[in-house]
Each structure stands twice: as C-alpha cells, then as structure tokens.
Amino acid sequence: MSEEEKSYVFKIVVVGDGAVGKTSLIKQYTEGSFVKDYIKTIGAQFSKYIEEIEDARVKLFFWDIAGQSEFSFMRPTFYKGARAVILVFSLIDEQSFNNIKTWHEDIKKFCGNIPIVIFGNKVDLVNENELGDSKINALKDEIGFIKYYKTSAMTGKNVYDAFRCIIKELYDSVKE
Numbered sequence: 260m261s262e263e264e265k266s267y268v269f270k271i272v273v274v275g276d277g278a279v280g281k282t283s284l285i286k287q288y289t290e291g292s293f294v295k296d297y298i299k300t301i302g303a304q305f306s307k308y309i310e311e312i313e314d315a316r317v318k319l320f321f322w323d324i325a326g327q328s329e330f331s332f333m334r335p336t337f338y339k340g341a342r343a344v345i346l347v348f349s350l351i352d353e354q355s356f357n358n359i360k361t362w363h364e365d366i367k368k369f370c371g372n373i374p375i376v377i378f379g380n381k382v383d384l385v386n387e388n389e390l391g392d393s394k395i396n397a398l399k400d401e402i403g404f405i406k407y408y409k410t411s412a413m414t415g416k417n418v419y420d421a422f423r424c425i426i427k428e429l430y431d432s433v434k435e
C-alpha cells in the first residue's frame with residue numbers, strides 16, 4: 260500500500276493597481292501548466308497551479324482582479340479565504356507605489372494579518388543601479404511584509420523565486 264501524498268490548498272490573492280503586471284506575473288509563473296478561469300460576477304480571474312514542495316503537493320489558486328471598476332463591491336468575495344497576498348506595484352509608476360498603503364488597508368480589513376510579499380515589477384524597464392530600496396524599506400515597519408522582490412514578468416527575472424518565497428512561507432506554516 261502506498262502512503263498517500265500530503266496535499267495542501269492555498270488561495271493567494273494578487274493585488275495592486277491596474278497595469279502593474281499582476282496577470283502577466285501569474286502567467287509567467289504558471290506558464291504551461293495552468294488552468295485559468297474567469298469569475299464574471301466578481302470580475303476576477305483565478306489560475307490553478309500545483310507546486311511540489313518537499314514531499315507534498317501544494318495546490319495553489321491565484322486570484323487577481325480583471326478590472327478596477329466596481330471593485331469595492333466585490334472586495335469581500337475576492338479576499339475571502341486568502342492565505343497570503345502578493346502586492347504588486349510597477350517600478351515605472353510612482354502612483355502604484357504610493358497606493359501600496361491603500362491596498363494594505365484593504366488586506367488588513369478583509370484578511371487580517373496574513374503574509375505579504377511585495378513585487379516591484381517591470382524591472383526590465385529601469386536601470387537597477389539607479390534604483391534605491393530606501394522607500395520600500397521605509398514601508399517595512401508599517402506593513403511588515405516578508406520580502407521584497409524586483410521582478411519582470413517580461414523576462415521572468417526573479418519571478419520564480421518571488422512566488423516560491425510566499426508559497427514556502429505558507430507551506431512551512433502548515434506542514435506537520
């Protein structure tokens with residue numbers, strides 16, 4: 260008789276302003292093996308992906324909003340049951356950085372204290388040598404995110420590591 264593999268299911272929400280790259284990041288990470296669906300009623304889409312960690316099967320549901328309109332109305336449904344958050348801003352869109360705080364207020368309100376990883380996306384479009392982390396570090400006390408990654412959904416830079424970080428964090432919190 261073979262021992263049954265351990266399995267876990269996690270819902271991870273991907274939030275951030277429009278056009279920062281949320282959908283592209285999920286696609287880059289799950290490319291090749293994802294099932295995508297669109298929940299019309301709440302304007303969100305989710306992608307299912309299975310990751311193997313150690314000897315466990317981790318089933319992941321990534322949720323991201325398809326448009327920003329009427330988001331306030333569906334917020335409770337969108338966040339319901341989320342175990343972790345990927346908060347994305349664009350390194351070429353300062354407003355999307357400034358809105359991190361607003362997204363964080365939402366997360367606190369609907370999810371309480373769950374792990375957050377911040378992605379500064381579109382790193383392929385900036386000169387990394389001129390990019391300081393001081394502004395992000397200044398948010399650390401306020402938001403208490405686990406880690407910050409500079410990603411590119413276009414080139415794939417850091418995408419695997421960044422997703423893997425939040426998944427590993429979740430896995431470590433539940434594994435027996």
Ligand code: G3D
Nearest residue numbers: 277278279280281282283380381382383411412413
């Ligand atoms: P959203 O889901 O957060 O709204 P999308 O964002 O994933 O739809 O991406 C918005 C636009 O930014 C897309 O371009 C997409 O190709 C581009 N994009 C996303 N991530 C990156 C990245 O890391 N680097 C670069 N250079 N572009 C990126 P279009 O032209 O389709 O609107």
Ligand code: MG
Nearest residue numbers: 281282324325
């Ligand atoms: Mg999108």
